[in-house]
Amino acid sequence: MSKRGLSREEKKTKKQKGIVQQSVKEILDELVSDSLVIFDKIGTSNSRLVQRWVTDPALLTKEKQAQLDKAASESEALKAKIKEAKVALKAAEKGREDTAERRKLLASLAEVQATSASLKVELAAFGAADPIMYERKKKAIDVAKAASQRWTDNVSLLVSYLRSMSGESESELRTQLGVPENWDDLDISK
Known part of the structure; x- marks a missing residue:
């Protein structure tokens, strides 16, 4: 079986x-x-x-009732939030009714914003002639000139030191260091 x-x-x-x-x-x-x-x-x-x-059926009933009460309180809280949001929406819509005057003002605002944007573009085109920018560029040029003079002096000192230590000619040292013959002929007086 x-x-x-x-x-x-x-x-x-x-x-x-x-x-x-x-x-x-x-x-x-x-x-x-x-x-x-x-x-x-x-x-x-x-x-x-x-x-x-x-x-125990009594405990089951009690627990189910607790769950129901919790869900009901959450539902009430959500309904209150919805009501508050509707009130806030109506308050925000006041003064924004679609009227002829409002449409005229919105069109005027769009026109002013377009004019502002075109003026900003035009102002950016004149940025090269800006006196503040000119001074900044002039200072940057002075810093670059000073740095180039410092490097020229440093390279000259290095070549002189190596020449005294090795006895090689200046042109041979420049070739080994990758420094061209006319490297110090830059005109930085301008």
């Missing part, structure tokens, strides 16, 4: 070792879905899972 499976009622009432864990899980899932048992998870990992099973 083949073994027949346990009925649902037999699985619920059987309380001895040897019950297959999967069948227990299935029965508990059914009980939870039928709202005959409440299932709470505490923790995040399966290894530290704590479960609370409640089968």
